[in-house]
Amino acid sequence: MQKFYSDDKNVQILLALLKAHGIKKIVASPGVANITFVASAQQDSYFEIYSSVDERSAAYIACGLAEESKEPVVISCTGATASRNYMPALTEAYYRKLPILAVTSCRDIAWVGQNSPQQIDRSVQPKDIVRYSLHLPTLHNKQEEDRYTTLINKAILELSKDGGGPVHINLTNGYTGKYTTKELPKVRVIQRISKFDSFPTLPKGKIGIFVGAHSVWTEELLNAVEKFCRLNNAVVLCDHLSNYHGDYEVFHNLITCQKQYRPACSNLDLMVYIGNIHGTDYENLSPKEVWRVNIDGEIRDSFGGMTHVFQMNEYEFFEHYTNRNGCSVNTFIEEWKQIREELESRIPELPFSNVWVGRQILKHIPDNSIIHYGIQNSLRTWNFTQGPKYLLGYSNTGGFGIDGCVSSLVGASLAYPNKVYYGVVGDLAFFYDMNALGNRHIGNNIRLIVVNNGRGQQFRNPYSAGGSFGEFADTYIAAAGHNGDQSQSLLMHFAQDLGFRYFSASNKEELLQIIPQFTKKEIEESIVLEVFTDTNDESESLRIICNLKIDVTMEIVKHAKRIGRKILGDDLTNKISNLRL
Structure with missing residues (x-):
């Protein structure tokens, strides 16, 4: 019976990506675990395969072959101690920056440590034998195939990144024994582009620049992005952490959070991703293709559709694509604006909640203000409302933990004592980090809102993992009842004893009376505003906001x-x- 490619999807995708990246040289050693890889490559005339029984020698052969041919070389071995014999040559390759891809094969790693023959632990590598190590399991569905397509691309690209060097892929053999696949699948190839390379052509159609958390923009970058959008009928998709304030801004969260409505404009032909980790609801954003632009050149594929990463600063990227004539029409931005205006018009009177509080405060804080947002509910709910002109926003989305939101606000306020720094956090985040308010360096320029619903609201919200549990979640999942269980005096005494002016509000009327004092421009004293809300009102507000149109x-x-x-x-x-x- 004629054999074709292995039916194992992980083997197929790996081979397809090797071909797509132009890698054809393989030095194979005998074994059972690597049969699926070697047999599949052997029947494909594209690959140039050499045999070496001794893995130590095979890896050194690959070093010589890579150096002389100036091409990457794959080495393939079975389980047991075979891979250990790669280490001397991989060390050589590491210090000489030779592009050796070590594909070590194994059974399911669940057998590691179970007295199973030939199954050793390859989860940890010495620091100086490979630049990157990937365990590639058997793949069972499209989601897994997409994720590992990205990771295999990353592994292959590491062979040449920043001078290059060896890389490791630990390939799981599914032991199906089936070789009936006649063609390799079409795979998504990710290419890394430097400023010295040829740039790909911009695809035609809908283009959106998605901005994650971003530091203050330079005027040079802003002008380049404005010109890019003008020439390509593009938009800039933002939230409070993007810190972009230009003519093509789309404050998109209110649109992309909708559970029963997805406008055609959200189906992007190209998304250009800049900035870092975002705190955005983007469920309804569906880009066909994603280009990431960052000086680090790393593969960070949030949307699962990356095809290019541009290892350069953002200005260099946009400057390249604006060095030409373009369309100079603005129909796409108008389409987004009309949809947002329609959804805004559909917002009814909301319950007293973090969503409602954000909508009121953002109407009144001065232009050029700075806000620090707590993780995660405060950031999400305030992102539904666009703020005043030139508002700057920050949040701890790097590690995405609640443990330092107040401290980060305090630290920022120390840099410029003559600026007002606003903050909004939930009660769990505040009490986690409340000691920061006792820091003796704090000045008079902090305005902190604590939204106290007596629990982790994120775990009671609809559409969250804990939301379906209702009140049952309060005991442990949402950690309700701690820190005085919405005590009316605990935070008041703490703040006042530390020299803060303290306000509280338990309804809309009380908050509206306080807002003018809380948002005034004069820097006289630091303020803590505690807002007491009900968890059911919080959940209902979010449900309303996310279902404005069907x-x-x-x-x-x-x-x-x-x-x-x-x-x-x-x-x-x-x-x-x-x-x-």
């Missing part, structure tokens, strides 16, 4: 997914999930 077509697709899951399982569901509406 798209009948979208509801039909959702219903089809539910039927597919019940009748045919996840495979059909995953296919439906990738429909572009």
Whole structure:
């Protein structure tokens, strides 16, 4: 019986990406665990395969071959101690920056440590034998295939990044024994572009610049982005952490959070991703292709559609793509604006909640203000409302923990004592970090809002993992009842004893009376404003905001997914999930 490619998806994707990246040289050593890889490559005339029984020698052969040919070389071995014999040559390759891709094969790693023959632990590598190590398991669905397509691309690109060097992939053999696949799958290839390389052509269609958390923009970068948008009919998709304030700003969270409505404008042909980790609801953003631009050149594929990473600063990227004539039309920005205006007009009177508080405060704080947002509910709820002109926003989205939100606000306020620094946090985040208010360096320029609903609201919100538990979540999941259980005096005494002016509000009327004093420009004293809300009002506000418009077509697709899951399982569901509406 004729053999073709292994039916194991991980092997197919690895081989397809090796071919896509122009890697054809393989030095193979005998074994059982690596049969799926070697046999599949052997029947493909594209690959140039050499045999070496001794893995130590095989790896050194690869070093010589890579140096002389100026091409990457793959080495393949089985389980047991075979891979240990790669170490001397990989050390050589590491210090000589030779592009050696060590593909070590194994059974499922669940057998590690179970007295299973030939199954050793490869999870930790010496620091100076490989630049990057990836464990590649068997793949069972499209989501896993997409994720590991990205990671295999990353591994292959590490062979040449910043001078290059050896890389390790630990390939799991599924032991299906089937070799019936006649063609390798089409795979998404990620390319790394430096400023010295040829740049790809911008695709035609809808282009959006997605800005994650971003430091203050230089005028040079702002002008380049404005010109890029003008020439390409593009928009800049922002939240409070993007810190972009230009003519093409789309404050998109209110649109992309919608659960029953997905406008056509959200189906981008190209997304250019700049900035760092975002704190944005982007469920309805569906880019066909993602280009990341960052000087680090790293593969960071938040949307699962990356095809290029540009290792350069943002100005260099946009300057390149503006050095030409363009369309100079602005229809795309108008489309987004009209949709946002429509959704804004649909917002009813909201319950007293973090969403409502954010909408009121952001109407009144002065232009050029600075706000620090707590993780995660405060950031999410305030991101539904656009702030005043030139508002700067920051949040601890790097580690995404609640443990230092107040301290970060305090630290920022020390830099410029003549500026007012606002902050908004939930009660769990505040009490986690409340000692920061006792720091003796604090001046008179802090305005902190503590939204106290007596629990971690994130875990009671609809659409969250804990939301379906209702009140049952309070005991442990949402950690309700700690820190005085919405005590009316605990934070008041703490703040006042430390010299802060303290306000509290338990309803809309009280808050509206306090806002003018809280948002005044004069720097006289630091202020703590505690806002007491109800968890059910918080949940209801979020439910309202996320369901402002219903798209009948979208509801039909959702219903089809539910039927597919019940009748045919996840495979059909995953296919439906990738429909572009």
